[in-house]
Amino acid sequence: MSTWNEPGATAGSVWACLALLLPFSGTALAQESPAASGSLRIELNKIEASGENCRTYFLIDNQKGESWRSLKLDLFALDADGVAAKRLAVEVGPVPGRKTLIKLFDFPGLSCSRFGRVLLNDVLACDGVVSSREECLSGIDTASRVGTVSFVK
Numbered sequence: 001m002s003t004w005n006e007p008g009a010t011a012g013s014v015w016a017c018l019a020l021l022l023p024f025s026g027t028a029l030a031q032e033s034p035a036a037s038g039s040l041r042i043e044l045n046k047i048e049a050s051g052e053n054c055r056t057y058f059l060i061d062n063q064k065g066e067s068w069r070s071l072k073l074d075l076f077a078l079d080a081d082g083v084a085a086k087r088l089a090v091e092v093g094p095v096p097g098r099k100t101l102i103k104l105f106d107f108p109g110l111s112c113s114r115f116g117r118v119l120l121n122d123v124l125a126c127d128g129v130v131s132s133r134e135e136c137l138s139g140i141d142t143a144s145r146v147g148t149v150s151f152v153k
Contacts, residue, residue: 001062004134013120017066019114021095022068022128024121027087027103029151033056036049036067039065039139039140039141040043040060040061040062040065040068040071040095040129040139040140040141041060041061041140041141041142042058042059042060042120042140042141042142042143042151043058043059043143043144043145044056044057044058044059044118044143044144044145044146044149044150045058045059045102045145045146045147045150046146047115047146047149048111048112049112050083050106051106051109052109053075053106053107053108053109053110053134054106054107054110054111054112054114054115055104055105055106056107056118057102057103057104057106058092058103058105059095059100059101059102059145060092060095060099060101060102060103061100062095062096062097062098062099062100063099063100064096064098065097065129066097066098066128066129067094067095067096067128067129067152068093068094068095068126068127069093069094069127069128070091070093070094070118070125070126070127070128070147071087071091071092071093071095071123071125071126071127071128071136072090072091072092072093072123072124072125072126073089073090073091073092073120073122073123073124074088074089074120074121074122074123074124075087075089075105075118075120075121076118076119076121077079077107077114077119078112078115078116078118078119079114079115079116080114080115080116081116081152082092082116082117084113085114086107086108086109086112087121088105088107089124090105093126093127093128095128101113103114110150114148115148115149116150116152117144117149117150117152118144118149118150118151118152118153119152120137120140120142120151120152120153121153122137123136123137123140132136132148136152140153
């Protein structure tokens with residue numbers, strides 16, 4: 001005779017299934033990648049002329065993440081038509097955990113009026129939170145506070 005219709009039979013089965021799954025729930029949470037758990041937010045905060053150069057101010061927000069000992073970025077300034085105007089490799093690290101920083105970088109020989117957007121093309125090197133350049137790149141969120149210039153990856 002089946003006990004499927006008996007009161008409490010379904011509830012008991014549900015509790016048995018949950019008891020079997022419980023040991024695996026912590027494993028799944030523990031395997032979440034560092035990039036997903038605490039991304040690094042880099043914002044193009046300001047641009048200004050500095051002689052023949054365009055000075056860029058980047059706000060690096062690591063309030064949610066761990067320390068990065070090194071983080072070297074490959075940046076491109078693109079003009080208003082989307083044409084690459086200047087390439088720049090910059091070291092933004094070290095970036096302490098639970099800290100916000102501002103870093104300044106000059107794009108030499110490039111007028112700020114030529115900027116249409118800044119492209120985070122790649123991560124050239126990273127040391128700290130994640131083990132590969134690809135994980136570093138996917139763990140970075142970009143934003144821009146400059147109305148006329150976007151910052152994308």
